Amino acid sequence: MYNKLISICIPIYNGEYTIEGTLKSILNDLSGNEDKIEIIISDNCSTDNTLNILSNYIKKYDFIKYFINESNLGFDRNIDKIINLASTDYVWFVGDDDELDKGSIAKVLDVIKNNENLKSICINYSLYDRIKEKYTLEKVIGIDQDILFKHPNDFLSKLGYYPNFVSSLIINKSNYKTDLYMKYYDTDWFHYFVLYDIIKDGKSYFISHPFVINKGYEANEPNSANKAGVSVKIFLRLLNYISNLDEKYYEESTKNKIINNSVFFLAKKVSSARKLGLTLNKEIIEKMFQLFKKNIFLYVLVIPVYFTPIFIHKLIYKLYKKIK
Numbered sequence: 001m002y003n004k005l006i007s008i009c010i011p012i013y014n015g016e017y018t019i020e021g022t023l024k025s026i027l028n029d030l031s032g033n034e035d036k037i038e039i040i041i042s043d044n045c046s047t048d049n050t051l052n053i054l055s056n057y058i059k060k061y062d063f064i065k066y067f068i069n070e071s072n073l074g075f076d077r078n079i080d081k082i083i084n085l086a087s088t089d090y091v092w093f094v095g096d097d098d099e100l101d102k103g104s105i106a107k108v109l110d111v112i113k114n115n116e117n118l119k120s121i122c123i124n125y126s127l128y129d130r131i132k133e134k135y136t137l138e139k140v141i142g143i144d145q146d147i148l149f150k151h152p153n154d155f156l157s158k159l160g161y162y163p164n165f166v167s168s169l170i171i172n173k174s175n176y177k178t179d180l181y182m183k184y185y186d187t188d189w190f191h192y193f194v195l196y197d198i199i200k201d202g203k204s205y206f207i208s209h210p211f212v213i214n215k216g217y218e219a220n221e222p223n224s225a226n227k228a229g230v231s232v233k234i235f236l237r238l239l240n241y242i243s244n245l246d247e248k249y250y251e252e253s254t255k256n257k258i259i260n261n262s263v264f265f266l267a268k269k270v271s272s273a274r275k276l277g278l279t280l281n282k283e284i285i286e287k288m289f290q291l292f293k294k295n296i297f298l299y300v301l302v303i304p305v306y307f308t309p310i311f312i313h314k315l316i317y318k319l320y321k322k323i324k
Contacts, residue, residue: 004063005036005112006105006170007086008094011078013044015096016053018215023057023064025099025213033105034063042082043068044075076190079166080178089174090121093191097216098167101126104211108170111205115148119202120195121170122155122163125212139210140165147206152199152249159206160258161238164192167212171198188234193241200249229273235266236287243291263297270306275313280306 008026012019023039030037039061043050045068058066067085069078083091090112094100104123111121127137141162149155163169169191176198184193239259266288270278285306292298 003035004038004088005109006090006092007038007040007088008092009040009042009082009086010094010096011042011044011075011082012046012050012096013072013078014046014048014050016046016049018097019050020053021215022094022096022099023054025101026094026105027061029100029102029105031106033109036109037063037105038087039064040082040085041066042078042085044078045069045072074186075188076185079190080181080185083171083173083176084178086173089172090170091173092170093166094212095167095216099213099215101211101213107207107209107211111146111207115203115205117172117202118205119172119199120155120204121207122159122204123168123170123207123212124210125165125168125214126210128213128215130215140214141206141208143206143208146208149199149204149206152196152204153251153254155199155204155206156196156242156245156250156258157254161192161242161262163195164189164238165212165214166191167214169195171195172202175201187237187241189238189241192238196241196245196250200246229276229278232266232269232273232278232284233281235269236284236291239266239291240287259291260295263292263295263302266292267297267302267305270302271308271313271316274306274308274310275317277310 010019010022015022026039041054041064043066051068054066058064065085067081069081073081079093082093092108108121108123112118124139124141124143126135126139128134129136141159143158147158149158171191171194176194181190181194181197184190187193239262242255242258245255288298288302292302
């Protein structure tokens with residue numbers, strides 16, 4: 001156990017349809033590195049067949065550790081718990097519906113070996129449509145070379161909000177203390193907020209090859225995580241956090257750039273959320289103006305999209321699906 005370098009941590013809830021694919025992608029990529037890896041699974045009180053599916057893996061592989069919460073802690077608290085369960089400094093979060101591409105573990109081990117005491121590693125990722133069984137985007141972050149970041153502002157400037165994808169993140173938990181981060185509970189962004197705190201004190205690394213495959217269900221489509229279009233509120237919460245990052249480490253100009261560049265993505269989210277039932281909400285409108293009041297596209301794009309009636313959004317979406 002003392003030779004372990006990375007804890008691959010899988011927070012799971014009702015993952016019976018996807019967890020085997022996730023585990024197999026990890027196990028098939030170990031390539032003789034079993035002595036350097038542990039797999040930690042924290043089950044958030046699943047009510048499906050998750051335990052039965054995992055039981056054979058737990059028996060077969062002694063480096064897979066499985067824990068079940070007595071009640072559903074919610075995403076953020078489960079992330080906090082799984083960090084504390086990890087026995088290594090480096091914690092790699094992997095969603096229960098995502099997969100690793102071949103060569104990912106060897107690459108990460110090599111980065112750790114050649115860069116002492118990194119505070120985080122961010123891995124590029126692809127988007128895969130489970131229904132159509134094809135990639136919709138082969139490389140999400142358009143950077144072609146690995147980057148060693150010596151300052152947190154450079155990390156933010158280059159990567160922005162993209163590391164919000166949980167499976168793209170590896171953090172160094174050597175100085176991690178739950179008490180410092182409880183303030184991020186119930187934000188839906190615990191992993192992302194902790195990341196930007198941790199990297200203030202050292203170097204970080206970006207792996208440009210998309211070694212992680214995002215196979216999660218489309219965030220803008222109907223699912224339990226986007227009931228009534230709640231994803232807009234969640235995304236605005238993320239942008240608000242960026243706007244309040246400590247100016248000692250993150251320049252105001254960098255924060256403003258990241259926020260303003262997200263306006264088109266926000267418009268897309270608003271449109272998707274409206275067709276899922278997002279109603280006109282004073283809190284959302286106020287937060288939009290707070291973040292984008294100097295951005296012309298708030299007035300000519302986002303607000304008009306938001307005030308367009310729901311039935312029109314649904315009609316446009318049906319037409320789009322037929323054409324597509």
